[in-house]
Amino acid sequence: xxxxxxxxxxxxxxxxxxxxxxxxxxxxxxxxxxxxxxxxxxxxxxxxxxxxxxxxxxxxxxxxxxxxxxxxxxxxxxxxxxxxxxxxxxxxxxxxxxxxxxxxxxxxxxxxxxxxxxxxxxxxxxxxxxxxxxxxxxxxxxxxxxxxxxxxxxxxxxxxxxxxxxxxxxxxxxxxxxxxxxxxxxxxxxxxxxxxxxxxxxxxxxxxxxxxxxxxxxxxxxxxxxxxxxxxxxxxxxxxxxxxxxxxxxxxxxxxxxxxxxxxxxxxxxxxxxxxxxxxxxxxxxxxxxxxxxxxxxxxxxxxxxxxxxxx
Amino acid sequence: xxxxxxxxxxxxxxxxxxxxxxxxxxxxxxxxxxxxxxxxxxxxxxxxxxxxxxxxxxxxxxxxxxxxxxxxxxxxxxxxxxxxxxxxxxxxxxxxxxxxxxxxxxxxxxxxxxxxxxxxxxxxxxxxxxxxxxxxxxxxxxxxxxxxxxxxxxxxxxxxxxxxxxxxxxxxxxxxxxxxxxxxxxxxxxxxxxxxxxxxxxxxxxxxxxxxxxxxxxxxxxxxxxxxxxxxxxxxxxxxxxxxxxxxxxxxxxxxxxxxxxxxxxxxxxxxxx
Numbered sequence: 347x348x349x350x351x352x353x354x355x356x357x358x359x360x361x362x363x364x365x366x367x368x369x370x371x372x373x374x375x376x377x378x379x380x381x382x383x384x385x386x387x388x389x390x391x392x393x394x395x396x397x398x399x400x401x402x403x404x405x406x407x408x409x410x411x412x413x414x415x416x417x418x419x420x421x422x423x424x425x426x427x428x429x430x431x432x433x434x435x436x437x438x439x440x441x442x443x444x445x446x447x448x449x450x451x452x453x454x455x456x457x458x459x460x461x462x463x464x465x466x467x468x469x470x471x472x473x474x475x476x477x478x479x480x481x482x483x484x485x486x487x488x489x490x491x492x493x494x495x496x497x498x499x500x501x502x503x504x505x506x507x508x509x510x511x512x513x514x515x516x517x518x519x520x521x522x523x524x525x526x527x528x529x530x531x532x533x534x535x536x537x538x539x540x541x542x543x544x545x546x547x548x549x550x551x552x553x554x555x556x557x558x559x560x561x562x563x564x565x566x567x568x569x570x571x572x573x574x575x576x577x578x579x580x581x582x583x584x585x586x587x588x589x590x591x592x593x594x595x596x597x598x599x600x601x602x603x604x605x606x607x608x609x610x611x612x613x614x615x616x617x618x619x620x621x622x623x624x625x626x627x628x629x630x631x632x633x634x635x636x637x638x639x640x641x642x643x644x645x646x647x648x649x650x651x652x653x654x655x656x657x658x
Numbered sequence: 659x660x661x662x663x664x665x666x667x668x669x670x671x672x673x674x675x676x677x678x679x680x681x682x683x684x685x686x687x688x689x690x691x692x693x694x695x696x697x698x699x700x701x702x703x704x705x706x707x708x709x710x711x712x713x714x715x716x717x718x719x720x721x722x723x724x725x726x727x728x729x730x731x732x733x734x735x736x737x738x739x740x741x742x743x744x745x746x747x748x749x750x751x752x753x754x755x756x757x758x759x760x761x762x763x764x765x766x767x768x769x770x771x772x773x774x775x776x777x778x779x780x781x782x783x784x785x786x787x788x789x790x791x792x793x794x795x796x797x798x799x800x801x802x803x804x805x806x807x808x809x810x811x812x813x814x815x816x817x818x819x820x821x822x823x824x825x826x827x828x829x830x831x832x833x834x835x836x837x838x839x840x841x842x843x844x845x846x847x848x849x850x851x852x853x854x855x856x857x858x859x860x861x862x863x864x865x866x867x868x869x870x871x872x873x874x875x876x877x878x879x880x881x882x883x884x885x886x887x888x889x890x891x892x893x894x895x896x897x898x899x900x901x902x903x904x905x906x907x908x909x910x911x912x913x914x915x916x917x918x919x920x921x922x923x924x925x926x927x928x929x930x931x932x
Contacts, residue, residue: 372835376753377762379746380810387777387803388769394780451677457670465678467917472681474913474920476864478881479902482888483688486895494687494704526680531924538925587773590866594885608773615779616871628776635771 395625403622416626425602426627429610430634432517433586436606437638439521440528440585445578447525448532449570453562455533456540470530477527481594484523485510488595510596513603520604523591528584532577539573540566568653575646579639586635607631685910691899692716699895715900725901727876728883734794735879736862739801743809743858748851751813752839763814769807774867777803782871796872797879804865805858812857815926816850817843853923856916860909880905 399416403409420426455466472480487495488509496506509519547565556564589608592598598605598613605613611631615624659667690706691699692715698708719725754762777800785796820843828838869882878886884905887898913920 373753373757376749380750383746391777391780454673467914469678471913474909476881476906478866478885479906482902497704534925583771611775621779624779
């Protein structure tokens with residue numbers, strides 16, 4: 347556990363990381379090539395995107411500076427507002443379900459059993475597999491007549507569903523795929539957290555005769571909270587941006603029932619080639635992700651303060 | 659063993675079975691789909707073990723000369739993007755770790771948060787102006803968006819944990835910074851480089867969004883090629899599933915073989931590209 351998993355909770359609590367003595371700037375030559383690359387492929391696109399968002403910029407016609415009108419257009423674009431709604435629903439579900447299932451899986455994987463390493467490798471296969479390839483197989487599984495999912499449902503007496511082919515069930519169905527795919531990441535992060543827990547609290551709980559559930563609720567859960575928070579943050583960032591699965595399975599359909607901001611952004615920029623408006627969507631989209639991250643950080647801080655206030 | 663322990667053991671294996679089965683069943687079903695003729699794939703109730711095995715599905719995919727082109731494209735794009743990322747990213751991770759320039763990691767975080775499509779709009783225009791569309795160069799360059807942050811992020815974390823004493827000793831003995839990096843830091847960092855390499859390869863190989871915009875007919879990578887098969891070939895599931903399996907097989911193999919490194923890398927950086 348290092349880098350993000352370690353620095354974020356530390357940064358959230360205090361900035362008091364012990365500062366190493368400053369080295370002379372002779373390490374700069376090591377960084378310069380990467381700096382050039384980062385400037386070219388990350389900073390430049392960002393600056394240029396902001397500039398484009400202030401212009402009427404369509405492929406094949408002259409560009410004109412229009413100020414903030416692309417942004418104003420967003421506020422009255424029903425398809426964009428609908429996409430924001432879809433994105434939020436999709437994100438909330440795709441954060442909550444993997445967090446719950448990933449934590450439970452981590453508790454299981456924290457036990458000792460033979461073949462653990464291999465099974466862990468199998469367990470993480472969904473998130474490493476090529477998304478388009480698995481999306482294709484899920485599409486076949488969702489097929490209303492021939493799909494294996496409806497067959498499985500029929501075995502337990504549940505009527506056939508339309509899955510991704512009906513506006514009411516398309517987002518939950520996509521969330522099912524997203525959950526299947528990304529529960530392993532939550533599991534890995536929480537598993538790292540479980541490994542870092544000291545054994546003393548468990549020993550005294552055992553002496554006090556605490557039940558399995560009590561141990562989980564009052565010892566394990568509070569101690570892995572920082573890791574759950576990081577997992578939730580990463581999951582949020584990825585779920586908001588989710589593209590491959592949605593695009594390959596439904597392309598935002600049926601109609602626009604599963605059109606998230608990212609899918610809409612794709613249509614605007616690369617189907618209609620309205621690059622100025624697309625850039626404005628990209629900027630707002632980015633700000634939305636930052637905003638969601640800030641809300642989560644704030645909620646976490648509040649929780650910490652309540653814990654301190656009630657605990658001490 | 660007491661009865662209580664036996665029950666606990668059974669409970670544990672049952673829970674292991676429950677949490678691992680969605681992954682196992684999915685991939686088994688994928689294999690089953692890819693090995694069945696149309697008759698069996700269209701059967702209801704579904705057939706899991708077919709009477710006749712359709713090796714033909716794989717033969718068809720591999721025999722089409724387009725497939726070889728797309729496979730080569732994927733190899734070139736992923737190979738170049740990973741190699742370039744290692745060349746610039748490993749020294750950068752070293753420099754940042756030694757300068758303790760943690761603020762610079764913010765750029766990596768921004769890159770992590772930014773949706774892949776936001777890079778595509780300006781870079782698409784740039785490549786158009788430069789007349790590079792239609793070659794593999796745009797895809798190699800844009801895949802750096804995925805690979806460079808992964809490599810830098812993992813290498814910062816790795817170099818921060820490697821001991822400084824050896825390096826300081828070498829400096830006192832009069833070695834230059836470059837020599838210290840080349841002969842002291844780099845050899846120690848090999849496991850970290852392996853982690854960065856594996857993750858960069860996987861996330862570049864899997865990348866789809868850059869390809870659908872930047873790839874032409876001749877420059878498609880495998881994920882884009884498979885996606886195009888969906889739209890044209892909706893009804894023949896066997897060959898489709900076979901193609902999907904071939905595309906993702908290298909990654910799955912790597913996952914099982916190098917799961918230790920992958921787990922270390924993912925929990926350290928928790929990076930994902932795109």
